[in-house]
Amino acid sequence: MIKWELKEKYDKQDQRFHEIRARYDKAVIEAGTHLADLIAQKDAILRQEFQTGKDFSADKQRINAAIETAKEAKTQAEEDRAKAYEFATSASLDGRITIRDLTVDWNTNYAPMVRTKEFPAILERVKKARAEYLNGIIDYYDMVAKYEPAYLDMRQLELSDARPGDGIAVHQIVSESDLSLITSEDLHKVGVRKELPADVKRLKIGDDAE
CATH class of the missing domain: 1.10.287 (Helix Hairpins)
Incomplete structure (x- = not known):
């Protein structure tokens, strides 16, 4: 601090x-x-x-x-x-x-100094993570779109198969449930309880550079 x-x-x-x-x-x-x-x-x-x-x-x-x-x-x-x-x-x-002196100094000196010294690295990290996360989701939808025609074609073939009672359906290659999406529960844990999901390791700034 x-x-x-x-x-x-x-x-x-x-x-x-x-x-x-x-x-x-x-x-x-x-x-x-x-x-x-x-x-x-x-x-x-x-x-x-x-x-x-x-x-x-x-x-x-x-x-x-x-x-x-x-x-x-x-x-x-x-x-x-x-x-x-x-x-x-x-x-x-x-x-x-006085307390007013503290308030003025906080607003004009201390808070801006802390923001200038500590926040840029945090902001940069969040921006990079956000870009990677959103681009990863687009990659997912691109993959789904690329294989969608083949999946629909295979599904039509499966529906036309006259063999009764076999119960074998065509599976999608991937679904959103396969993604490690950030959930509202994750955000609640981080924002309110300062906890990460069990599958996420805490890495402070600088740790991820090792």
Whole structure:
């Protein structure tokens, strides 16, 4: 496959911004996890206080302060992430390769280049095969026409034969069923399933020159 430089640039252009966003996402997740852990610790202290009857006021004061600090840290992490997302979005618009850019480049540069480099050999091969195929069919009809008078004459003789019950008829020399004609099923296999008939070997361009 021929390299498409603009598409490669398009695929890579947001990589740096994705990395930055991922870093801020991680910070928010870590802050949220830390807050959840502290809340779980507070629940454990309250449960222990209830079960034992002991006074855990100092522990509760400490954990409450830690929870408030963790909440502030989580809020700050979320605000930082929002600002980072906003910056990444605006920064990526500057000189950004758009889908429209890709479409125009495909139509005016990439597709014509691929067609120029790869299609002529394919087209030439199909043209030669088509010419050989159609000329072969004409050869068949020429042969049928050449021997048609002899066949009809022999058939008339056979019909005039008075011997009863013998069941021997005059056979045609060839018929269309003897030809390896391309069928609609063959075209379906090739066009839809990319398969060749069982009696046809796949030969890529260049293989048939060996």
